[in-house]
Amino acid sequence: MMLPIYLVLIVVFSFLLIKASDILLVNLKSVSERTRLGKFAITSFFLALATSLPELFVGVASALSGKPSLSLGNIIGANVANLSLVIGGAALVGGLVNVQGTFLRRDVFYTFLAGAAPMLLLVDKSLSRIDGLILLALYGFYQVMVFGEKKRQAVSQQASEQLGEEDFPHRLLRQMSHRGTKKEIGWTFLSVALLLFAADMIVRLASKIALALNLPLMMIGLVIVAIGTTLPELAFSLKAVKDHQPSMVFGNLLGSIVTNSTLIIGVVALIAPVRIEALAEYLLATLAFVIAFGLFYYFIRTKHQLERWEGAFLLGFYLSFVFSEFIHP
8 A cells, every 4th residue: 555655755755866966966066166176176076976876875875774785786776777778768869879989998898897896796695894895996996097197187287277376275265265155065065965865765665665565675776776866877878868978978877887886885885794685686687787788888899889779679678677577486
């Protein structure tokens, strides 16, 4: 009787989670621009996490509630959705998504390693705090390898062009006292509070749904919560395709997978070690991730582009994955 209400509420809080993420990012960007920190300081860090903020806060809330398996399901489910639902939807809407730059040679390799890392560490069916530290170190390695040099060059250029004679501490203190900056900082704290509230409610509702359906909590994370927290990636990719920015589509896709698989699940494991409580559902999801990644790579490698029919195929694969999770013995 209460199940439909729980489902509606989890949708409502998912949208609140996304809206609070938008508010947080807009105000952080504004603060960084006022303080002239630029996109390679505060902005670069938070925009790198932009579409993964829902997964992060759900992960923290689930870990603090003693239910980290929900976050594990959410992360794997979100990664599968990114490789099928999100990129497939973008190709279906845009008709054709071209691959540019060094994407195939470097970024896909790093992304697959990052996505597979927690699965390799889960061979013993648990993620300890040490495993969490390993994943956080991998996230740092990824950032250094892929973005480190570009950031250092840009920061150096900005320092020479923008800072002038005024040093950073005095400039920061002067701008932080600006009335507009104080208002934006206030909105930042409010959005964080909303994120924590919405994430906590999603965890509570997911637990109730799992109990009502007699399903493992991880499975609820794999499907229901994952779809909700992946909406920012889907919206971003659709807009980027319409704006003819394919590099942003793939950058967002790969960045989200890396962040989910290393930073977010690493933080969760540090707070509360993760144990696999639904082995069959976990193994099916792991297999789905590997197959989805293989399909995705095969499609973009052959012609350096993703066509509409390939997007439809990936969408069909995601629907098959969701169906299999609910009907497997």
